[in-house]
Amino acid sequence: MDAPIKKLTAVPSDDRKGVVRPSRAEAEAAVRTLIAFAGDDPAREGLLDTPKRVVSAYEELFGGYRESADDVLDRTFSETGGYDDMVLVRDIPFHSHCEHHMMPFVGKAHIAYLPIERVVGLSKLARLINVFSLRLQTQEHLNSQIASSIEKVLRPRGVAVMLEAEHTCMSMRGVAKSGSSTITSQYLGTFRDDPNAQARFISLVRSPQR
Numbered sequence: 001m002d003a004p005i006k007k008l009t010a011v012p013s014d015d016r017k018g019v020v021r022p023s024r025a026e027a028e029a030a031v032r033t034l035i036a037f038a039g040d041d042p043a044r045e046g047l048l049d050t051p052k053r054v055v056s057a058y059e060e061l062f063g064g065y066r067e068s069a070d071d072v073l074d075r076t077f078s079e080t081g082g083y084d085d086m087v088l089v090r091d092i093p094f095h096s097h098c099e100h101h102m103m104p105f106v107g108k109a110h111i112a113y114l115p116i117e118r119v120v121g122l123s124k125l126a127r128l129i130n131v132f133s134l135r136l137q138t139q140e141h142l143n144s145q146i147a148s149s150i151e152k153v154l155r156p157r158g159v160a161v162m163l164e165a166e167h168t169c170m171s172m173r174g175v176a177k178s179g180s181s182t183i184t185s186q187y188l189g190t191f192r193d194d195p196n197a198q199a200r201f202i203s204l205v206r207s208p209q210r
Helices: 024-038 048-061 122-133 140-154 195-207
Strands: 087-098 104-114 158-167 182-189
Touching: 024 048, 024 087, 024 182, 024 195, 087 122, 087 158, 087 195, 104 122, 104 182, 140 158, 140 182, 158 195
Parallel strands: none
Antiparallel strands: 087 104, 104 158, 158 182
16 A cells, blocks of 8 residues: 655745655656656666665755745844845855756856845855745746745845746757846835936846956
């Protein structure tokens, strides 16, 4: 008899309550089915342990389902010396998986916000990306989730998030156009309402490295 299906642990910051998670044995059986569908023999020596490896890899690649954006951004700092200008972290590497083909897309993120009295540790912004990128995603949704979480928790005057990525579902299959990149952006608050703030963000993102 199959092991009972367990519920995923609820995460406060998203809407996955009630989603069920199959057992590890069921997941490994699914991998064996996919191996056979691809045309190989899941019982041959080189593939015997592949289902276990794939399931272990999935636990890492989709670890964002076990993380909460609220928890990542829960600690802020008020000792800023009155600083209220742009905080920008650019060129943050990330990888995710397209929810349409379950194939990777890889790129970099640029995040900026205009603080009101409080700031967050810079490493927290990188961790926030992982919360949402380590899930099945579209780039558009990923962009929106990052920006909305910063706005919700920090309540800054403005938030700007830009993502640039190459999608293997486009470069390795279908039209097979490698090297193409997809750019998405989300502007909230001052960055949305003030063209000068938005232009400054883009200029700083595009300025050459020193």
